[in-house]
Amino acid sequence: MTQRFHEPGFRLYRQVADQITKIIIDEGLKPGTRLPPERELATRLNVARSTLREAMIALEIAGQVNIRTGSGIYVTKAGALTGDDLGAGPLELLDARELIEGEIAARAATSIDANHLMAIEASISAMASAHGKETHRDADRAFHITLAEATRIEPLVRIVDGLWSQMFSPIFERMGALTGLFGDSQDTALKHHRLILDALAARDAELCRRRMQAHLIDVRRVLLRASAFTPDS
Secondary structure (H helix, E strand, C coil): CCCCCCCCCCCHHHHHHHHHHHHHHHCCCCCCCECCCHHHHHHHHCCCHHHHHHHHHHHHHCCCEEEECCCEEEECCCCCCCCCCCCCCHHHHHHHHHHHHHHHHHHHHHHCCHHHHHHHHHHHHHHHHCCCHHHHHHHHHHHHHHHHHCCCCHHHHHHHHHHHHHCCCHHHHHHHHHHCCCCCHHHHHHHHHHHHHHHHHCCCHHHHHHHHHHHHHHHHHHHCCHHHCCCCC
């Protein structure tokens, strides 16, 4: 197969999805056929399993496969993805957030004032009392946006707002639902936010950086839960 994984402007998970579609067509896999295990496909395509998972979700959104938790991934139909943009891959998005928001947290620790501290504390209280995914996510977003505002650097606020807007993409929503990101892991996110607030109040820039990065690394850990995808047997 022709590898195009480094072409600019072409999302990696879409390239992998195209490769999987070609396998389905070339091998004549019928609807209801279970695809090979994740480890086998990742080795065959020479890609990370995380990217393979993003590709599978893109194919599921397109109606070409069905992900059955704990069972595997099954063909529903064959065909190339449409030109619809499903957004950045969730793990690619988290890469960007880890790089950017860790530094934002460190900068905020040196410039934050009492009003921003109170606003961040209010967002944490709103998360704690939120009922349902939407209200929880609104409070979560408010935390990160307010933290960026505390740097007093407007372009950083726009960057964080843009990153958060991409977290509402269909592929992020589905991956979050499959892995439980919007379930019990929300309590862990709340704990991370409180730890970040403590570091902000202490004006400890390095601690803020480390705690923000730890928070986003934990989000990545949840999204990489293997149990939501195909077993390796």
